[in-house]
Amino acid sequence: MSAPVTNSEKTAPITIQRGAPGEEPWMETYDVPWRPGMSVLDAIVWVRTHADSSVAFRYSCVSANACKECMVAVNGKTVYACTERLSExxxxxxxxxxxxxxxxxxxxxxxxxxxxxxxxxxxxxx
Structure with a gap:
């Protein structure tokens, strides 16, 4: 369900849990352009902008680690999406x-x- 990425770009998969209260949660995987140092928040923003505008997430600032709006679980660990690096x-x-x-x-x-x-x-x- 990803938007096309040019063949010259290195990509990394990001799997996002989807769902709402009362629904059975499901996982969706998107291939995002990857670069060293890219944050999980960068990847989620890319997904919402280029692949699936229905992905719901919250953030207020980028790479400031001050607002706590972007806290999520990444690979089972609670982190700030703006400071956690997307794994290659x-x-x-x-x-x-x-x-x-x-x-x-x-x-x-x-x-x-x-x-x-x-x-x-x-x-x-x-």
Missing amino acids: DGSEVGPLKNKTLIRDLVTDIVPPKENLRTILAERAKG
């Missing part, structure tokens, strides 16, 4: 396991005490 042999990317899934790689990262429902429930108690 490929990487498997999924949502954070300990957070509520919204869709694809997007999870609810708001701390429970800052969640609007929690705040409104606390206010209703008096």
Whole structure:
């Protein structure tokens, strides 16, 4: 399901877990142009721009490691997608396991005490 990559470009596979709450998750693999030092976030952005605009993920800044918006699981390890390097042999990317899934790689990262429902429930108690 990847967009064409020219024959002269080196590629690497990135496998992304897809799905939403109530659905059986599935994996989709995309071949992305690979270069040394390329981040997992670079690869996901490439996929969404060139191969599949429906891939859901969140990020706010690139290579700053400050916002925590791009946290995902890469090969089972929790990382920042903006600082984790895409393996030349490929990487498997999924949502954070300990957070509520919204869709694809997007999870609810708001701390429970800052969640609007929690705040409104606390206010209703008096």
